Amino acid sequence: MTDPGEGPPTSWLAASDPDPFPAPDALPPAADVVVIGGGLMGVSAAYWLARRGGSVLLLEARRLAWGASGRNAGIHLAGLQAMEDDTVLRKVIGEEGFDPGYRRTGHLSLATSAGVWEQFRAEVARRPATATPLHALDRAACADLLRMRIAPHFAGGRWMPDGHVIQPARLVHGLAAAAQRYGVRIATRTRALRVVAGRRAGMRVRTTRGTVEAGQVVYACNAEVTRFCPTLARFIRPVRGQVLATAPLPALFGPGMATDFGSVYWRQASDGSIVIGGCRSASASDDADERLDLPVQRALENFLPAAFPGFPRIEVRRRWAGVMDQTADGRPVIGAVPWAQRQWVIAGFGGHGMPPGIAAGAGLAEAMDTGCRTGPAPAFDPARAVPGMERQAEPGMEGQR
The missing domain is CATH 3.30.9.10 (D-Amino Acid Oxidase, subunit A, domain 2)
Structure with a gap:
């Protein structure tokens, strides 16, 4: 894939604040967790991680919701998966006090x-x-x-x-503002370039604005996750x-x-x-x-x-x-990156990420907090992308290039 640049905004983005999260002057030197990707999955993961404590830095190459999260039709359908129940979404909207235009139609x-x-x-x-x-x-x-x-x-x-509809850009922006209130630092127009081994058993995230030391990294950047996670390239x-x-x-x-x-x-x-x-x-x-x-x-x-x-x-x-x-199987990947340590992924929703997005981020945050590498449910375990892989033996680091 080529870098598309920003391009003109979609209807949803044009109807929102043109730049509610401006690029920072500088990045912090370190964070407990660095989340790569400023769509619904990345913002949701950052929000829930911050609510659990610790410092969180979110990196987005363009602007929040500028990718798939702001390029859909805003149709919100509940499916059979527990994550698609809108109870968590309604609760967050009510607690955080923002209106994403969520209505039953x-x-x-x-x-x-x-x-x-x-x-x-x-x-x-x-x-x-x-x-x-x-x-x-x-x-x-x-x-x-x-x-x-x-x-x-x-x-x-x-x-x-x-069935419901929602204004997707307002959902992402409202959740991001709430995440900031919990201490999340948001760095838009900041592209993550490489993730390599860092100091003190951590990770080092190299970006267009400098390098950040991270305890853990979350890849929430849509199909771009394969750039950091080669083992998923044939699966996503x-x-x-x-x-x-x-x-x-x-x-x-x-x-x-x-x-x-x-x-x-x-x-x-x-x-x-x-x-x-x-x-x-x-x-x-x-x-x-x-x-x-x-x-x-x-x-x-x-x-x-x-x-x-x-x-x-x-x-x-x-x-x-x-x-x-x-x-390849139509289910998202949520959990630890195969054959990697301190690296997690939330991706693969195939254009259907609006309904489960809030709950999926909560599930990933809980899995990271408890060390459950299979994520919130075995059906979403990223390890299934690697035939014959056993979770018990996962040495090495992914994304060292």
């Missing part, structure tokens, strides 16, 4: 074929009674719910009444996503929306603009960077008028791309 995913419709019905049938409600709706019920005409190729839909791969935002339109979509299992996704923001992403199948490129892919952007522009007959003319106000970090 419901979520409707439209099936583009009879086969997907049958998958929706099967998913609803096997849904545990303790999970958030999920309903299969036929095509007519979907049209009634939306109060608009839908194209005839849609076979039905999957309705999640408890970067994937590019494309998004655009329209000029404000009359109220059209109350719920968050998608087709199938997220091939296209969109929502109408509070200012009336529609933020829509996906259409990756329209791309003829496997590039994984933040450059715009014109065939995908054209597909996004054409989607809504084709899906909803009589849809009003749209004017595109902003376009952007982002890089997601997908793992």
